[in-house]
Amino acid sequence: MALKTIKIEEQRSYRGKDFPLVLSPESSQGSDKAQLLNWLSDNQGYLRELMMEHGAVLLRNCPVDGPHDFESVLDSAEFVNMPYVGGAAPREEVTKGRILTANESPPDQPIPFHHEMAQVPKPPAYIFFYCDIASETGGETAIVHSGRVYERFSESSPEFAQKVEELGVKYRRVMPDQDDHSSPIGRSWRSTFLTDDPVEAEEKMRSIGTNWTWRGDGTLYTETAIVPAIRTEERTGIKTFYNSVVAAYTGWTDDRNDPKHAVVCGDDSPVDHTAVMEAHSAMQEECVAFKWQRGDVLLIDNSLVMHSRRPYTGARRILASIAVG
Numbered sequence: 337m338a339l340k341t342i343k344i345e346e347q348r349s350y351r352g353k354d355f356p357l358v359l360s361p362e363s364s365q366g367s368d369k370a371q372l373l374n375w376l377s378d379n380q381g382y383l384r385e386l387m388m389e390h391g392a393v394l395l396r397n398c399p400v401d402g403p404h405d406f407e408s409v410l411d412s413a414e415f416v417n418m419p420y421v422g423g424a425a426p427r428e429e430v431t432k433g434r435i436l437t438a439n440e441s442p443p444d445q446p447i448p449f450h451h452e453m454a455q456v457p458k459p460p461a462y463i464f465f466y467c468d469i470a471s472e473t474g475g476e477t478a479i480v481h482s483g484r485v486y487e488r489f490s491e492s493s494p495e496f497a498q499k500v501e502e503l504g505v506k507y508r509r510v511m512p513d514q515d516d517h518s519s520p521i522g523r524s525w526r527s528t529f530l531t532d533d534p535v536e537a538e539e540k541m542r543s544i545g546t547n548w549t550w551r552g553d554g555t556l557y558t559e560t561a562i563v564p565a566i567r568t569e570e571r572t573g574i575k576t577f578y579n580s581v582v583a584a585y586t587g588w589t590d591d592r593n594d595p596k597h598a599v600v601c602g603d604d605s606p607v608d609h610t611a612v613m614e615a616h617s618a619m620q621e622e623c624v625a626f627k628w629q630r631g632d633v634l635l636i637d638n639s640l641v642m643h644s645r646r647p648y649t650g651a652r653r654i655l656a657s658i659a660v661g
């Protein structure tokens with residue numbers, strides 16, 4: 337089976353390229369699973385190039401039926417699985433291998449734009465989503481090209497853009513003792529560091545430069561090492577708004593956390609409210625929010641593109657997986 341480029345109505349373009357690129361089987365008869373997996377296996381390098389050029393690739397109308405098929409797609413293209421250590425979102429394991437549910441936080445809460453795990457020193461190179469059940473309304477996994485967001489951010493807030501580019505940022509978060517599914521950042525320290533042993537959790541934090549304080553109620557206050565806010569993507573030379581500043585400042589809220597204190601500049605000074613809100617608006621204006629169809633696979637180059645989740649109603653099951661470069 338060959339795949340061809342198709343258009344969808346929600347699509348945009350960035351630097352003259354479709355965003356996202358949408359690939360679909362050449363003929364409607366050609367939707368054979370084995371052929372799809374062969375194509376992915378034969379075109380691994382090409383697929384990665386397309387992801388770099390376009391930022392994101394959507395496979396639509398392909399024979400991908402359930403979590404195990406999704407796993408086969410990623411295995412065939414030989415994406416190297418990355419364990420989900422250090423992320424903030426509550427998730428469930430779906431397959432023994434590499435498939436998890438996407439963030440299971442409450443449906444009425446939006447998840448703001450972010451690069452996956454931008455708060456850790458080595459974020460995944462790729463993130464993949466699969467639509468197992470499309471929601472009745474809403475629930476789009478909206479995406480935005482981070483190069484475009486940087487352009488807008490540096491135009492609207494040049495001084496603050498330069499400041500955070502030079503100083504970097506730090507994230508502060510209180511993790512619960514047990515997973516808290518009522519919160520978009522409810523991942524417990526146990527799940528975050530994949531251990532029940534506080535000493536082991538401390539070793540892992542030390543290894544990534546995170547500072548911490550144990551609180552009497554079993555919760556854990558953490559402050560990350562200084563991480564970049566603006567990164568120049570190596571392969572393309574595109575400057576990106578690669579950080580979790582907007583996500584933290586507008587979304588890291590629950591009983592334990594005040595989002596206004598969730599991110600600071602590298603010198604401990606507060607972030608500029610107006611500049612962060614301008615970046616937030618730019619993301620909403622520049623994004624693509626396509627309607628999920630069952631079987632859709634979205635392949636995202638995490639160095640170039642941010643994702644988010646819109647609120648929804650009805651059942652929705654979007655699966656996720658991450659990979660190293």
Ligand SMILES: [Fe+2]
Pocket residue numbers: 450451452453643
């Ligand atoms: Fe995410």
